[in-house]
Every structure is written in structure tokens, then in C-alpha cells.
Amino acid sequence: MDLSYGAEYEEFRAEVAEFLAKHKDTAPKNPELRSVEAISWQKTLIEAGYFARTTPAEYGGHGGKPDILKSRIIAEEFARTRTHPGMGGQGISMLVPTLLESGTQAQKEQFIQPTLHGEMLWCQGYSEPGAGSDLAALRTAAVLDGDEWVVNGQKIWTSTAQLADWIFCLVRTEPDAPKHQGISFLLFSMDTPGIEIRPLVDMTGKANFNEVFFTDVRVPKNQIVGARGEGWKVANTILKHERGSLADPNAMQHRLNGLVELLETETVDGTRVIDIPSFRDRLMRITGRVMAAKCNDLRLLSNSINKTGGSPLAAMVTKLQGTELRHELEALAVDAMGEIGLAYGDNEHLRGGGSWQTQYMYFLGLIIGGGTSQIQKNIISERGLGMPREPKVVAATKQGAA
């Protein structure tokens, strides 16, 4: 065990800190999507090498050498100073890595730069009404007609579709092939005729996701990523990134700090909640779990730096553990506030802007989204522990009631 980052890296940390001090007052706090402010901050960050650090410069990235420790230091310093680390979203976190891995030269040139700059927003069109856990059962069809794909079908749970300029979408192009081999990965503009978006309200009361309907949507033939029928493989190379990002231990630590503050300030009959042994014990239990998650994350970091590739289990459990832990962390905050924990919407007694109750529900959504907890457990037991898969059922059987 050697947990120091070394002198070279401490120097780098100082550089980052200097940049952050310099931009303390100019960095946007909560920039609106597509705003001049947001886009200019993206460009500043990329230029300094604190965003899209390893994306080649010819596609609008910084063009730095991959260095996981430097990336980690950047993340740590931005979090410590609560500086906006640049935009997230599925375009940046999922599509850009996909294109880097599987896109054509022309696609990389066309899409990566505007996406990184925050000028082109994306949504992820994977799930369908009949294809959730069983994603490969998707049926949205694309048929080649001359130089164009003609897309018909429906997506569901499409986050941010109402804001997106473009969609990256899984479609069935080879109806006669086995189900995993008949899928292709298409990119198209959300302005293409034939697209209808219907917002779906979720349990937090917001319409964060949507149903998206395609009727004879015509997509230029070359807007396919990877080869025909390779879409499943193309999508899967990055699905694991999504799962990791849903359970960020640094975000967890940030919420835990807020939780401690909350328990120290809320009172019942004049007693601070943190002085009530049962609540303090619950807090300490959550703290222990967050500490374990952070250590696990350090181990994964070390594995990827040293390319040991070991401990596949440590990586497999993060989505399951992380989302459930966050849900329970937020639940403790709600409980600690008692009836005030119920405050929602327009209510002057909200704590933390109502984020505790919202996140409590939202993380139940993330326990389900991106592969449910049950699917995670299937993966852990089958791929992690070597247990056999459930026998496949070939034809549909509706005999559950029997």
C-alpha cells in the first residue's frame, strides 16, 4: 500500500488549485444549458485541460495523455472548492466515448466538438415499452430505403428528450438475425420529421423523461455507428461507464457531509437530532458504508492505473451498492427531520431546497434505471460468482396465474 500520489502529482494539484483560485468569481454556479456562460466555461475548462482532458484536440478535446491520477486530482479539487466541473449529460458521458471507440472519422469530426462544448445536447434512446431489463428485445425498426434508414417505433424513459438536439438510438435492422445480432446504433437529429415527444411525469413530480415516437423518420445511411447488426456491441462497450457513474462515492461523501450538518442543526423538543442515540447510530452506520464504498473506489482506481484488471467483483457491485446506499442516506435525512421531512414543493420550511425528499425518491428511480438491482444481482451471481444462468425460455408463456 502506498497511498501518496507522489511529488509530480502534488505539483499538478497546486496548478489546479491556482486555476480554481483565479476563476473563483467567474466560474458559473448553475449555468443554463446552451447559455453563452455554459459554453464559454466548457471551452475554458477544455483549454486548461480540466475537461475532455484525454479527448484528442482534433475533435475539440484537450488532447492530453491519459492519466487517471490527474483526472482524480481534478475531480477532487473541483469538488473541494465546489466549482462547476463542466457539463454532464448522456452525450458527454456516453456518446463521446462511444464515438471515440467506434465512430468513423467523419462522425468524430462532426459530433464530438459541439457535444463537448455543450452546443449539441443528446438523449439516449434505448429502452422501449417491451424492452427494459430485456433491452435486446427492442423492436423499433430501421429499414434501408436507398440512402436512408426509415425508422418506425417507440422509445420510453428517454431522459431529457425534450431538450435534446440529437438522439443516439438502438434500432432493429436485421429482423431475421438472433436478437442480439440484429441491432444497430443510429444517430439522428431530434428535428427530423416524424418524431413526437410526450413527456412522462415521474414520482418527484417533474417530467424528466419522455416517450418518443418515430413515424417514418428518415436518417441518412451514414449516421450509423459501427456496422449493421453491431449495435449491441457498440452500446455495451460503454454501458459499464453509465453504471459506474450512477454511484459516485464523491457525490455520496458530499451528501453525507450535508447530512451531518442537518442532524447537527435540526432539533426535537430542543434536542439536536444528532444527540438522539438511535439517529446517531443510523448516521454512523451510513458513514461506515460510505467509507467502504470510497475504499472500494480507490481500489478500482488503483486497478485501472496499474492495469491489473483484477477484482471484477469490486466493479460489479458498485451500481447495486451505490444506488441503494444513496437511497438510504437520503431516507435518514427525511426521517431525521420528522414531519419537516415531508415538506415539498411550495413550502417555506424546506431544508436544502427540498433536495432530501427529492433525492430519496430519485435514487429509488436509479435503483431501477440503468439495470435494476435484480439484474445487477443476476450479473454478480452469474458473471461474478460463476453461477449458472436461468434456463432460457423460448416462446412467450402467460401461465403465471396457474
Added chain:
Amino acid sequence: MEFGLSEEQTLLQDSVKRFLAEQYPLDKVREFATNDDDGAIVRNGLAAMGITALMIDEDHGGVGLGLLDAALIAEALGHGTAPMPFVASVVMVPQALMLGGSSEQQDRWLPKLAAGEITAGAAISELTGARGDTGVTATNGRLSGRAMFVLDFEADIYLVADTNGALHIVDADAQGLSGKGFNTVDCTRKLGELSFDNVPAEALSCTAQQVATVLNSGRVILAADSLGAAQNMLDQSVAYALQREQFNRVIASFQAVKHMCAEMAAELEPCRAMIWYAGHTADAESNANNNSNNGEAQQYALHTKAHLSEVCQFVARTATEVHGGMGFTDLVGLHYWFKRIGANRQLLGSPERLRDDAARALGMVN
């Protein structure tokens, strides 16, 4: 020995369930949640069925049933996420008036409550833990201060607890009283807060033990409400799992999904008997006119509320998971039950608080 419900009790509960299923489908729940409906159809319909008269004695126009019967109704209300003023209006306030009201006060309020002509709220949450600087003080028949988390808000009269634990009745129109809604995540019932500026009030002469009885009744009712809501979520989960297909089979055929449903059932089913017994022992104690109070009703009320809060929270989460993405949306409306269960958990004492109270009542804490 017979541990179970009478035929009349089952019929009564079924009739309320049926009424709600017919008159208050999901789109009505939604309208109430967005303030597009005031819930009058439920209030009036259930009053016409005599629900408002449930616990009030026959001399005051009621039917004189007990807490067990009220808990059965509460279960039906939770099952249907009904916007019915009940825990305060039908149970706690009538009970407080019957226990500690003068005959003049009883004559004035009970018949109207029984007939459903007026509703009553309860501003007593500070008895189970005052948040921040809330609390109401009484001097010479006048109340001042602030009460948060008023149950069955938008009522005609309020039961108010002062910081000494004494109870008062206040007219909603009384001078110096102002109120406003307390918006919560649970949009199926109304909660509010009241400010008192030298407000005239009528004291009730309840003993500390009677105040505890009233609070405990409220707890059993909220627990029963959660039981109904959780049972509904479990039923919806099983039904959904039987028709939703993934990987060419109904998801109910996956052991993971079966076990989620079985665990919900295993946790929930004993809760039903627990509610019955909590109601029964409270009724037995009150029929014995407090002479044989051995604290059992108190223990059952505290543990029933604490235990059901935990079980129903587990059911609410697990049922949502069984529904996948569908559970997280408004499409099937599952979240209305989820949030109602969440609200019942926080009201009239958190599980931690109630378990601590139970230990103290047994003399385990110095």
C-alpha cells in the same frame, strides 16, 4: 377463542372499499393532488354511510363503535388513498371530547361531527416532538404560539395541545387564529400550520393518560392507513408481475420477483393481526373504564405504529421496484401510495421516537 373480525366488521370495511373503488378512481386521486377536486364526493359519501358517526356515542348521534372498527375503516381509506378527514376528525377529536369535554361541549360538537356537518383538525404534533421553536402556550383561556403539522387541516374546529400537554378546542373562525397549508410530498390529504395570537379557546379536562389514549388512537389509525396502502401496493405488484413480460416470460416467473413479492407478503401479513389486536386491546381498556389499564394498549399502539412504519416503507420501495421504470412514473400512480405511507411514518412520532417511548413506558430508561 376467536381471533378475527365479525361479519359486520368485514361488511363495513368492504362497503367503504367498494365505495372508494367506484367513486374515487386514480384520476380522482390525481385531481385532488393538483387541487382540481376538493374531495367532497368522498367526504359526503362516507358521511352518508355513517363513517363520521363511527366512534361517537349513541346519545350524541353516533353509532358507538370502537378503535378496532375505526382501524378497519382507516385501512380501507389508505387502500383507496382517500382524502377523508379521519384520523383527527372522526377518531381523535371525538374521542377527546368524549373523554374530557363537558356535557355542554359534547352536545355542541359531537352531533355535528357525527352528522358530518363539520370537520375537526388536530394541532397536537408538538406532543410527539416539537420541531424548532414551535409550541402553543395557554394563559387564562387564551392560546398563543405556533402549531405545525396540523392533521385534517381546513377544518371547522381544532383540537390544540398546549406546551403543558393540556387539550383545548378552538373555533376555526376565532379571532387571532390564522392558518396556512403545509405542502407535503403526500398530496392525498391536507396538512397545515396554525398561528395563535391570544386566541380564545375552550379547555377540555383530559387527564394525561386520556391525552395519551387519544394520541395512541391516532397512531393505530395511521398504522392501519399504511397497512391498507401497502396491501394495495403489494396487490398491484403481483398483478403487474403476472402480466409484464421480459425475456419471453412473465416477470412473476423470475424467482427474484417472486421473492420480492413473498417478502412483502411475509412482512405485511402479521401486521394485519397486529392492527386488529391493537384496536381490540384499546377498546377493551376503554370499556373497562380505565380501571384495568395495564399499559398493554399503550405498548401495542406504540409498537404497531413503529413496526408498520418500517414494514410499509419496505413494501412501498419494493413494490415500486417490481414495477421497474413504470413504478417511478406517474402513469400507474403507485407513488401516491408510496408517499402516503411515507407521511404516515413521520406523523405522530417516528419509529425511533415511538420505540423509545415504549421502552420508557416499561421503565427501561432511567
